Amino acid sequence: MLKIGIAGICGKMGMRIADLAISDGGIKIASGLEHAECQSVGKQVKGVVVTASAEEACQGVECLIDFTLPGPTLEHLEVCRKTGVSMVIGTTGIDTEGEKKISEAAGEIPIVFSPNMAVGVNLFFKIVREAARVLGGDFDIKIDETHHIHKKDSPSGTAKMIAKIVKEASGKEPPVEAFREGEVIGNHGIEFDGEYENLQIRHDAKSRDVFASGALRAAKFLRGKEPGLYTMADVLGL
Numbered sequence: 001m002l003k004i005g006i007a008g009i010c011g012k013m014g015m016r017i018a019d020l021a022i023s024d025g026g027i028k029i030a031s032g033l034e035h036a037e038c039q040s041v042g043k044q045v046k047g048v049v050v051t052a053s054a055e056e057a058c059q060g061v062e063c064l065i066d067f068t069l070p071g072p073t074l075e076h077l078e079v080c081r082k083t084g085v086s087m088v089i090g091t092t093g094i095d096t097e098g099e100k101k102i103s104e105a106a107g108e109i110p111i112v113f114s115p116n117m118a119v120g121v122n123l124f125f126k127i128v129r130e131a132a133r134v135l136g137g138d139f140d141i142k143i144d145e146t147h148h149i150h151k152k153d154s155p156s157g158t159a160k161m162i163a164k165i166v167k168e169a170s171g172k173e174p175p176v177e178a179f180r181e182g183e184v185i186g187n188h189g190i191e192f193d194g195e196y197e198n199l200q201i202r203h204d205a206k207s208r209d210v211f212a213s214g215a216l217r218a219a220k221f222l223r224g225k226e227p228g229l230y231t232m233a234d235v236l237g238l
Contacts, residue, residue, distance in 0.1 A: 001026060001027070001028045001031040002026060002027045002028065002062055002063070002177055002219060002220060002223055003027075003028050003060060003061050003062045003063075003174075004013040004021060004027055004028070004029060004030060004061060004062065004063050004064070004065055004216075004219055005029075005030055005031035005032070005033060005035065005056070005057045005061040005063070005064040005065070005079075005085070005093060006018055006021075006029060006031070006032050006046075006064075006065050006237055007033040007054075007056060007065065007066040007068050007072070007073070007076055008033070008034065008063055008066070008067055008068040008072075009029075009032035009033060009034060009045055009046065009048075009050060010032075010034050010038055010040045010045060010050065011067070011068070012051065012208060013067040013090070013211065013212065014032075014067065014070075015046075016207075016208045016209055016211075016212040017065055017067070017212040017215055017216065018032070018046040019046075019054055019212075020209060020212045020213055020216055021216060021226055022046065022047070024216060025091075026220070027216060027219070027220075028045055028198065028232070029047055029048055030048065030060050030061045031048055031051065031056070031057040031059070031060070031061055031165070032045055032046060032048045032049070032050040032051070032057070033050070033051060033052070033053075033054060033057035033076070033101055034050050035052060036049070036052040037053070038050070045063055045197050046047040053217040054075060054076045054079040054080075054167065055079055055083070055175065057076075057079075057085040058079055058080060058085045059083075060128055060169070061085055062085065062086065062223065063085065063086045063087065063223070064076060064080055064085050064086075064087050064088070065087075065088045065090070065215050065219055066087060066088065066089050066091055067090040067091055067211070067215070068091055068096045069091065069093070069152070070091060070093050070095070070098055073089060073091040073094065073098075073175040074094070074098050074102075077101060077102060077105050078105075080105070080109055081105045081109055083188075084108075084109060085109065086110045086111065086115075086219075086222040086223075087105075087108050087109065087110075087112070088111075088112045088117075088158045088215050088218045088219050088222065089102065089111060089112070089114075090109060090114065090115075090116075090117050091114045091159030092153050092156060092217055093152055093153035093156075093157065094157075095191070097157060099113075099132060100151070101210060102229065103229055104147050106227060106229035107227055107229050108227050110222045110225040110227055110228055110230065111219065111222075111228075111229055111230065112218040112219075112222060112230045112231065112232065113159075113229060113230075113231065113236070114218075114232040115156070115157030115158050115160065115161050115233050116157065116161070116186075116211070116215075117157040117210075117211045117212075117213075117214030117215045117218060117232060117234070118167070118203070118205060118211055118214050119210070119213075119214055119217075119232075119236060120203050120210070120221075121158060121188070121203050121205075121232055122231075122232040122236055122238060123236075124162075124201065124203045125161065125162070125165055125233070125238065126233070126238050127201060128165050128166065128169075128190055128201060129165050129169045130169075131190075131192060131199065131201065132166045132169035132170040132192075133167065133169040133170065134190045135170075135194065135199065136166065136169060136170020136171065136172055137170065138194055138195075139192040139193055139194040139199075140192075140193045140194075141163070141166055141170070141172055141174040141191065141193075142174055142175050142176075142177070142188065142190070142193075143155075143159055143162050143163055143174050143175070143176045143177070143188070143189070143190050143191075144159075144176070144177040144178075144179070144188070144189050144190075144191075145158065145159040145176065145177070145178050145186070145187065145188045145189075146178075146179040146180070146181055146184050146186075146187045147178075147179075147181075147184055147185075147186050147187075148180065148181070148182060148183045148184050148185065149180045149181065149182065149183075151180060154178045154180065155176045155178040156186065156188070158186070158188050159176050159178065159188060160176075162176075162188065162190055163176055166190070166219045174190070185205040185206065185207060185208060185210075186204075186205040187202070187205065188202070188203050188204075189201065189203075190202075214232065214235075217235060218230075218232065218235045221234070
């Protein structure tokens with residue numbers, strides 16, 4: 001039985017991770033972590049008493065899943081590093097300095113860090129890399145993404161990753177259009193526009209469960225792994 005902790009357990013993503021973990025059968029929620037102002041701290045949520053202490057949340061836990069905010073995630077990272085708890089990090093908006101701290105911590109604990117935990121999106125990344133390699137020289141390229149109005153970062157981490165892949169494969173830096181509408185979970189697209197043809201590749205998330213299930217898959221992947229920085233491509237064998 002894999003014992004996990006969930007940072008931000010009372011948030012929308014935390015709740016979905018918890019629900020899928022409960023139905024999994026091979027995973028036990030051992031702790032729930034929230035910020036000190038959360039009204040659920042000290043109360044039972046999804047079978048665990050919520051704590052505001054990352055140290056407490058890491059006790060008896062094999063892996064901490066974190067989809068919170070950059071600041072708290074990096075604080076939790078240091079606690080996991082000290083306690084030897086692996087991490088699945090799906091938090092977006094982490095800057096270059098934060099990414100460096102994650103890479104350093106991965107020298108001591110196994111970490112899966114990805115801007116998007118969806119299986120389909122990570123296959124999307126691989127397809128985009130090949131398309132950019134083949135078409136990048138002659139085609140105009142642009143990226144678009146749409147998310148709900150509550151999303152903190154813009155463009156999304158996934159859109160930035162797509163742009164990074166395109167640059168690595170073609171040398172081009174494609175423009176990114178970011179839209180914030182209603183309660184859209186997350187839609188991403190890329191267009192390759194040539195003189196004689198047009199190619200568009202899209203991924204639309206139907207539910208937060210796509211990210212939650214990917215995070216749980218990543219947590220299972222980390223069990224028994226050596227310290228290192230892993231991606232969802234590693235988890236999926238892509």
